[in-house]
Amino acid sequence: MHRKNERFVERLPLIPERPGLAYAVTTLLCMAALFARLVVENVLPTGFPFVSFFPAVILSSFLFGVGPGIYASVICGLISWYFFIPPTMTFSLQANTIVALIFYAVVCATDIALVNWMQRANYSLAVEREKSRALAENREMLFRELQHRVSNNIQVVAALISLQRRNVTDEAACKALDEAYARLNLIGKIGRALYDPNGQRLGVRSFMETLTEDILEASGRRDLAVHLNVDEEITFHPDTAVPLALIVAEAISNAIEHGFPGSDRGTIAVDLHKSDAGKLVLEVADDGKGLPADFQPERGGNLGLRIATALAQQLGGAFSMTPGARGGARAMLEIPA
Numbered sequence: 626m627h628r629k630n631e632r633f634v635e636r637l638p639l640i641p642e643r644p645g646l647a648y649a650v651t652t653l654l655c656m657a658a659l660f661a662r663l664v665v666e667n668v669l670p671t672g673f674p675f676v677s678f679f680p681a682v683i684l685s686s687f688l689f690g691v692g693p694g695i696y697a698s699v700i701c702g703l704i705s706w707y708f709f710i711p712p713t714m715t716f717s718l719q720a721n722t723i724v725a726l727i728f729y730a731v732v733c734a735t736d737i738a739l740v741n742w743m744q745r746a747n748y749s750l751a752v753e754r755e756k757s758r759a760l761a762e763n764r765e766m767l768f769r770e771l772q773h774r775v776s777n778n779i780q781v782v783a784a785l786i787s788l789q790r791r792n793v794t795d796e797a798a799c800k801a802l803d804e805a806y807a808r809l810n811l812i813g814k815i816g817r818a819l820y821d822p823n824g825q826r827l828g829v830r831s832f833m834e835t836l837t838e839d840i841l842e843a844s845g846r847r848d849l850a851v852h853l854n855v856d857e858e859i860t861f862h863p864d865t866a867v868p869l870a871l872i873v874a875e876a877i878s879n880a881i882e883h884g885f886p887g888s889d890r891g892t893i894a895v896d897l898h899k900s901d902a903g904k905l906v907l908e909v910a911d912d913g914k915g916l917p918a919d920f921q922p923e924r925g926g927n928l929g930l931r932i933a934t935a936l937a938q939q940l941g942g943a944f945s946m947t948p949g950a951r952g953g954a955r956a957m958l959e960i961p962a
Contacts (some may be wrong), residue, residue: 637687637688637744638688638689638690638693639688640689644692647689647690647692648692648693648696650685650688650689650693651693651700652700654684654685654697655678655681655685655700655704658677658678658681658704659677659678659704659708661677662677662705662709663708674705674706674708674709674710674725675701675702675705675725675732678701678702678705679733679736682694682697682701682733683736683740686736687740687744690741690744691741694733694737694740694741698730698733698737702726702729702730703716706722706726710722710725775813776813779809779812779813780813782809783806783809783810783813786806789802790802790806801928804928804929807843808871810843811839811871811874812867812871814836829855829859829861830853830855830857832866832870833853833855833895833897834853836873836874837851837853837873837877837895838851840874840881841877841881846881848891849881849885849891849892849893850892851877851892851893851894851895852892852893852894854894854896854897855895855897855898856897856898859897861905865960868939868940869936869940869958871932871933871936872907872933872936872937872944873907873909875930875932876907876909876956876958877893877909879927879929879930880909880911880953880954880956881893883913883954884911884912884913884914884954885911885913885914891953893909894908894909895907895909896908896909899962903961904942904961905942905961906957906959907959907960908955908958909955909956910949910953910954910956911949911954912953913953913954915953916947916948920946937960940961941960941961942958942961943959944957945957
């Protein structure tokens with residue numbers, strides 16, 4: 626309803642291209658004001674000749690603009706002068722008549738000026754709103770075009786990696802190319818899912834569910850379960866979401882690869898919450914075979930862990946890998962909220 630009223634006001638004054646109709650309706654409003662004044666003549670005290678005519682002047686100015694407003698003020702003034710200012714039924718000009726007509730003219734001029742100012746201000750707002758709408762549409766179009774081009778570029782790079790892998794026979798090199806291909810696809814999915822053309826901060830639960838499902842599907846492990854515990858109120862900017870999602874992906878992928886080798890069944894728990902200290906805490910824990918006794922992440926050769934550590938530093942936080950409380954391993958990330 627508010628939007629409909631707003632659009633009606635933005636169309637004022639009405640029918641500027643048909644001034645004849647506007648003046649005809651204004652004349653009818655003046656006649657209606659005269660009829661109303663005659664109806665209440667016997668109940669009104671003496672001295673209110675213009676009481677029903679001011680609304681006609683204001684309404685004419687509001688609906689049809691300055692010209693019809695001035696026209697209504699002249700017609701209503703003449704009617705009031707002739708019928709309701711003593712001596713009635715004449716255009717006699719006396720001192721009291723001059724004062725009354727001056728008062729009427731000042732009030733009508735003020736009303737018409739205020740209505741005209743309001744309509745000009747409303748027109749300016751409507752123009753600015755239209756510009757904003759056009760800019761928003763243009764921004765969304767550019768955003769979609771950018772996303773399309775980025776997606777195409779990622780697909781080209783992935784295709785090049787896939788072609789290169791066909792010519793590689795070294796097992797370690799093939800594994801590295803497969804990991805690069807998987808990470809590249811993941812970055813593309815994260816970008817498409819997280820970046821909003823309106824720049825809104827994002828709720829993460831639904832995205833985390835999709836992310837973990839994609840990781841499990843890519844791994845081909847249907848014997849593993851991922852349990853999510855994500856604070857529904859947590860939101861963050863996409864600039865934070867992308868590295869955070871990559872860290873989640875690396876932690877889950879590491880748990881799948883090293884915690885559950887072969888066909889071992891198990892569970893991976895992902896917990897994302899705010900600590901009492903106000904930090905954003907991410908924990909990825911599994912009940913797999915756990916960490917080696919001599920595990921030292923800073924000396925490890927696992928590329929995924931090094932990527933997660935570098936991304937954590939980029940976010941101003943810290944990433945760590947420790948033994949789980951009930952066996953298995955636990956990856957933990959702490960960053961400023």
